[in-house]
Amino acid sequence: AAKKIKIRDAAENRAPTRVKVSGWIHRLRDQSKMIFITLRDGTGLLQCILTDNLTKTYDAMTLTNETSITLFGEIKPVPEGAQAPGGHELHVDYYEVIGKAPGGAEAITNIVARDADNQTKYDNRHLTLRGDIASATLKVRAAVAKAFRQSYEDLGLLEVTPPCMVQTQVEGGSTLFEFNYYGEKAYLTQSSQLYLETCLPSLGDVFCIQESFRAEKSLTRRHLSEYTHIEAELAFITFDDLLSHLEEMLCRTIDYVWNDPVTKQHIIDLNKEATNEAKRRGDPTVFEFKPPQRPFLRMSYADAIKWLNEHNILNEEGKPHAFGDDIAEAAERRMTDIINKPIFLTKFPVEIKAFYMKKDLEDPRVTESVDCLMPGVGEIVGGSMRMDDLNELLAAYQREGIAPEPYYWFTDQRKYGTTPHGGYGIGLERFLAWMCGRYTVRECSLYPRWMGRCTP
Numbered sequence: 001a002a003k004k005i006k007i008r009d010a011a012e013n014r015a016p017t018r019v020k021v022s023g024w025i026h027r028l029r030d031q032s033k034m035i036f037i038t039l040r041d042g043t044g045l046l047q048c049i050l051t052d053n054l055t056k057t058y059d060a061m062t063l064t065n066e067t068s069i070t071l072f073g074e075i076k077p078v079p080e081g082a083q084a085p086g087g088h089e090l091h092v093d094y095y096e097v098i099g100k101a102p103g104g105a106e107a108i109t110n111i112v113a114r115d116a117d118n119q120t121k122y123d124n125r126h127l128t129l130r131g132d133i134a135s136a137t138l139k140v141r142a143a144v145a146k147a148f149r150q151s152y153e154d155l156g157l158l159e160v161t162p163p164c165m166v167q168t169q170v171e172g173g174s175t176l177f178e179f180n181y182y183g184e185k186a187y188l189t190q191s192s193q194l195y196l197e198t199c200l201p202s203l204g205d206v207f208c209i210q211e212s213f214r215a216e217k218s219l220t221r222r223h224l225s226e227y228t229h230i231e232a233e234l235a236f237i238t239f240d241d242l243l244s245h246l247e248e249m250l251c252r253t254i255d256y257v258w259n260d261p262v263t264k265q266h267i268i269d270l271n272k273e274a275t276n277e278a279k280r281r282g283d284p285t286v287f288e289f290k291p292p293q294r295p296f297l298r299m300s301y302a303d304a305i306k307w308l309n310e311h312n313i314l315n316e317e318g319k320p321h322a323f324g325d326d327i328a329e330a331a332e333r334r335m336t337d338i339i340n341k342p343i344f345l346t347k348f349p350v351e352i353k354a355f356y357m358k359k360d361l362e363d364p365r366v367t368e369s370v371d372c373l374m375p376g377v378g379e380i381v382g383g384s385m386r387m388d389d390l391n392e393l394l395a396a397y398q399r400e401g402i403a404p405e406p407y408y409w410f411t412d413q414r415k416y417g418t419t420p421h422g423g424y425g426i427g428l429e430r431f432l433a434w435m436c437g438r439y440t441v442r443e444c445s446l447y448p449r450w451m452g453r454c455t456p
């Protein structure tokens with residue numbers, strides 16, 4: 001009898017000779033007397049060969065891409081000199097069509113052609129998901145999330161699941177999504193940071209991989225309305241400890257991902273495709289992912305301002321940068337692309353950073369804060385040491401015009417055994433855009449949301 005397998009089993013030499021395999025027709029090649037089906041089942045691709053009588057039925061003659069089908073036959077290694085994905089092929093002796101897919105104008109490749117506009121592409125995200133690029137990106141995404149979890153376990157952090165429905169802001173009122181919570185005002189969380197801070201005395205160092213929400217009113221390559229936020233919080237650390245931990249986490253995670261041959265191949269393929277795609281846009285950039293060298297370059301905000309001015313990169317008003325200016329996305333991206341390696345940008349001025357950040361003891365104009373910048377994307381991580389003094393925090397609420405009442409539970413951390421502590425948040429989609437050479441974070445989300453898009 002035939003044993004039911006997944007395509008991955010054949011690629012990994014775990015399949016018996018006689019098998020039953022089900023999937024969707026990814027590609028179809030009809031030659032005289034033979035039909036070649038590239039079958040896709042989500043775990044890989046398998047070349048299936050129909051010969052003789054099998055090619056002469058009505059079903060065989062009307063096969064279309066994306067038809068679902070079950071095939072029976074013998075798995076054999078691909079003959080010397082020939083090529084097929086996974087190195088195996090299926091010599092089919094029987095098959096059943098399960099669900100036909102339309103050809104012609106209704107075929108997926110015609111509904112969303114390669115050069116379709118973005119509206120069409122994202123309206124049909126449920127169909128484009130079946131393509132090589134989307135599926136490779138989402139497989140790398142799963143591998144990256146798994147690797148982050150593994151690294152956190154190695155370093156002894158515990159995973160928690162903070163709430164998404166909250167009544168406090170973290171990163172400024174202008175990007176809050178508000179909703180009606182049984183008649184009370186509530187928000188979708190912008191960051192789980194404040195909740196992670198409350199876990200320290202109970203659970204020790206913690207992390208979460210949770211959705212964050214930002215009502216971003218601009219359309220950029222790196223902003224989503226909903227994104228996956230990898231956040232961690234550590235107690236009894238210094239700012240230097242925070243930077244070392246972050247570098248260790250990023251490098252360890254990248255090593256796990258890069259040492260997995262299947263994932264590595266996806267990353268290489270995606271970067272090659274990015275290079276070709278850039279060429280079509282007339283952009284000569286060559287995309288190639290390489291695990292970064294340690295230690296990461298550390299640059300203070302003040303030095304970055306100098307660097308930008310030395311390189312004639314202007315601020316948003318078209319003037320030279322002054323201390324206190326926000327470094328806008330375009331300037332940040334140019335700087336990172338020129339330096340072309342990861343940068344820890346540290347010690348941002350108090351005025352341009354969030355209310356909870358601890359001030360630098362040596363220079364009270366700046367905070368113990370860090371952004372990690374990566375070529376092609378810019379900021380992928382934001383973190384800081386937190387104000388651990390009760391009175392300083394109360395003053396910060398007042399300075400920022402934040403009503404302290406809803407934060408009573410956060411404030412209490414400073415009352416019941418405060419400690420120096422800090423943490424950070426990594427945007428998973430930005431991390432992936434960097435690693436996979438994607439043009440926008442939208443490609444790194446299963447069903448991306450941004451201003452104007454909440455479907456499918």
Ligand code: 4AD
Pocket residue numbers: 170171190191192193214216222223224225226227229231232379380381382383384423424425426427428429430441
């Ligand atoms: O720099 P942010 O706003 O920092 C925080 O939220 C901190 N409370 C995190 C912490 O310390 N626990 O966001 C952190 C990261 C950014 O560096 C970026 O990678 C990502 O989250 N991010 C977004 N990604 C996609 N779309 C958006 N609209 C994003 N906003 C932030």
Ligand code: MG
Pocket residue numbers: 371379381382
């Ligand atoms: Mg930030």
